[in-house]
Amino acid sequence: MNHKLMGKVFLLGDNxxxxxxxxxxxxxxxxxxxxxxxxxxxxxxxFSSQVCKGDIIxxxxxxxxxxxxxxxxxxxxxxxxxxxxxxxxARIFFRxxxxxGLPVITCxxxxxRVRESDVLEANLLTGxxxxxxxxxxxxxxxLPEFVMEILNNGGIKNMFKEKYxxx
Amino acid sequence: MxxxxxxxxxxxHREVIKSGEIITCDIDLVEINDLYLxxxxxxxxxxxKKVWDPEKVVFVFDHYAPAPTIKSAQTQRDMRSFAWQQxxxxxxxxxxxVCHQVMPEAGLVYPGMILVATDSHTTTHGxxxxxxxxxxxxxxxxxxxxxxxxFRVPEIINIKISGDLKPGVLPKDIILYVLGQLGTxxxxxxxxxxxGEAIENxxxxxxMVICNMAVxxxxxxxxxxxxxxxxxxxxxxxVDFDKVVVHExxxxxxxxxxxxxxxxxLDPQIATPHSVDNVVPVGAVKGTKVNQAxxxxxxxxxVEDIEIAYNILKGKKINNKTRLxxxxxxxxxxxxxxxxxxxQELVRAGATFTxxxxxxxxxxxxxxxxxGEVCVTASNRNFPGRMGSSDADIxxxxxATVAVSALLGYITDPRELEGEV
Ligand code: SF4
Numbered sequence: 001m002n003h004k005l006m007g008k009v010f011l012l013g014d015n016x017x018x019x020x021x022x023x024x025x026x027x028x029x030x031x032x033x034x035x036x037x038x039x040x041x042x043x044x045x046x047f048s049s050q051v052c053k054g055d056i057i058x059x060x061x062x063x064x065x066x067x068x069x070x071x072x073x074x075x076x077x078x079x080x081x082x083x084x085x086x087x088x089x090a091r092i093f094f095r096x097x098x099x100x101g102l103p104v105i106t107c108x109x110x111x112x113r114v115r116e117s118d119v120l121e122a123n124l125l126t127g128x129x130x131x132x133x134x135x136x137x138x139x140x141x142x143l144p145e146f147v148m149e150i151l152n153n154g155g156i157k158n159m160f161k162e163k164y165x166x167x
Numbered sequence: 168m169x170x171x172x173x174x175x176x177x178x179x180h181r182e183v184i185k186s187g188e189i190i191t192c193d194i195d196l197v198e199i200n201d202l203y204l205x206x207x208x209x210x211x212x213x214x215x216k217k218v219w220d221p222e223k224v225v226f227v228f229d230h231y232a233p234a235p236t237i238k239s240a241q242t243q244r245d246m247r248s249f250a251w252q253q254x255x256x257x258x259x260x261x262x263x264x265v266c267h268q269v270m271p272e273a274g275l276v277y278p279g280m281i282l283v284a285t286d287s288h289t290t291t292h293g294x295x296x297x298x299x300x301x302x303x304x305x306x307x308x309x310x311x312x313x314x315x316x317x318f319r320v321p322e323i324i325n326i327k328i329s330g331d332l333k334p335g336v337l338p339k340d341i342i343l344y345v346l347g348q349l350g351t352x353x354x355x356x357x358x359x360x361x362x363g364e365a366i367e368n369x370x371x372x373x374x375m376v377i378c379n380m381a382v383x384x385x386x387x388x389x390x391x392x393x394x395x396x397x398x399x400x401x402x403x404x405x406v407d408f409d410k411v412v413v414h415e416x417x418x419x420x421x422x423x424x425x426x427x428x429x430x431x432x433l434d435p436q437i438a439t440p441h442s443v444d445n446v447v448p449v450g451a452v453k454g455t456k457v458n459q460a461x462x463x464x465x466x467x468x469x470v471e472d473i474e475i476a477y478n479i480l481k482g483k484k485i486n487n488k489t490r491l492x493x494x495x496x497x498x499x500x501x502x503x504x505x506x507x508x509x510x511q512e513l514v515r516a517g518a519t520f521t522x523x524x525x526x527x528x529x530x531x532x533x534x535x536x537x538x539g540e541v542c543v544t545a546s547n548r549n550f551p552g553r554m555g556s557s558d559a560d561i562x563x564x565x566x567a568t569v570a571v572s573a574l575l576g577y578i579t580d581p582r583e584l585e586g587e588v
Contacts, residue, residue, distance in 0.1 A: 019552045
């Protein structure tokens with residue numbers, strides 16, 4: 001995985017829960033493109049047609065709270081979101097994101113200083129986030145080594161596939 | 168160390184662990200519900216052949232029980248054949264109920280264990296002194312392969328609750344109040360221990376309500392120190408006592424935070440749309456018209472909850488512009504409701520009963536709500552769209568508040584009916 005990611009910002013608030021990211025009524029869908037079509041429907045209808053590959057979600061506290069559904073990560077990934085930056089993440093969402101290979105950075109400071117459609121450049125190894133419009137740098141939390149290993153493998157599945165593939 | 172840390176340390180084959188560390192633990196039980204065929208797909212994608220231990224794997228079909236769509240029927244079909252082919256005995260099909268009720272009833276939950284499920288409300292099992300936590304499908308699939316999972320050792324918050332509840336005030340009111348005070352982010356990544364006389368005085372059902380909703384403040388797990396009441400329950404469930412390990416927290420343990428609440432003067436509480444921490448006393452929203460009331464789910468569908476509704480509604484009729492959906496959380500509870508005559512009386516009062524399971528709690532079937540409607544519910548989440556339309560309003564309250572509100576057709580403090588109950 002590239003450690004440097006660049007994309008345009010979608011700004012969201014606090015407590016963006018999994019029902020807003022991916023409403024429960026679509027949970028039985030399994031095809032990736034169907035899942036992507038309902039991305040953020042509960043908080044920003046039309047999101048999936050606005051988002052471009054590599055775009056960055058910047059959110060407040062407790063992003064991804066609520067249910068354990070992986071659809072919330074799959075929908076973001078398949079819709080094209082390249083990175084989620086939040087002041088804090090709900091635990092299960094954080095694990096799911098890492099396991100499925102969607103990079104996430106916890107950063108308290110960028111949220112107040114960024115606007116919708118700004119372009120950010122983030123470094124997963126250092127946790128540094130650069131705003132190209134303001135030429136400011138914000139310090140996020142770098143991801144621990146074992147988490148980077150999972151991301152580098154493109155998710156936990158690829159990692160275990162190698163380990164268990166021979167059985 | 169704290170008892171929770173001792174559970175983790177034991178499962179990680181370590182003497183000492185400390186918060187912030189990443190450890191790998193042996194998992195005692197995993198549970199997969201019928202939302203997540205992805206677990207099996209991820210297992211296949213990782214080239215999994217045999218699950219690590221079929222005795223430690225549980226399937227519960229509860230979210231779509233019985234299947235409302237062809238797709239969910241297929242999911243259940245594929246899960247059944249996976250379970251049969253893998254020699255998994257613990258398959259609780261559509262006739263059994265919600266996982267968090269069914270597993271303890273089956274004697275599968277015990278103090279000192281680590282239980283991981285594809286469901287965020289797995290914190291419920293802290294009521295039995297178990298370390299219960301929810302994960303996503305791929306995490307779960309990796310446990311099916313390895314029997315292990317990585318954890319970050321959490322900081323632990325203590326929430327101490329003292330005082331005696333006033334009549335008409337229930338365990339649900341306690342946890343709603345605590346959520347209102349501490350908010351939805353208080354325990355992100357952390358574990359929460361509930362203690363104090365008010366907790367010790369609760370029956371098992373009440374403790375399950377409290378631990379169940381700990382996840383709404385972000386908690387990774389919840390914990391109540393097992394006591395005599397726990398042991399009595401475990402015995403009644405024929406739990407294998409060879410497995411039970413009750414850890415005690417060291418007297419010098421330092422919690423990362425400590426919160427004390429006295430609930431002696433607590434009034435019934437209600438979480439207003441659209442967040443579980445928008446909590447006010449029920450009186451503050453009195454008069455809000457109710458289209459649907461719901462008693463059910465892993466929070467509010469136990470026999471204790473339905474008994475409360477029965478006591479309020481027997482011999483009466485609910486408001487003719489209000490619907491009341493009641494879903495026992497398990498088959499056993501359903502049978503008990505029939506035995507005790509609750510079901511007959513509640514149906515006469517105007518309630519709609521449906522099959523044990525999650526029902527409309529997550530908005531998939533059996534009583535979802537329309538745009539513009541108001542639902543008052545004994546379940547646990549009021550996010551937009553949780554129980555159907557994103558344009559509906561959901562209020563979370565105790566089963567007593569729900570039943571009285573169904574009776575009158577508008578949100579009402581249950582004590583207003585006190586004389587009649
Ligand atoms: S009853 Fe509701 S909260 Fe409980 S497991 Fe089912 S959907 Fe989840």
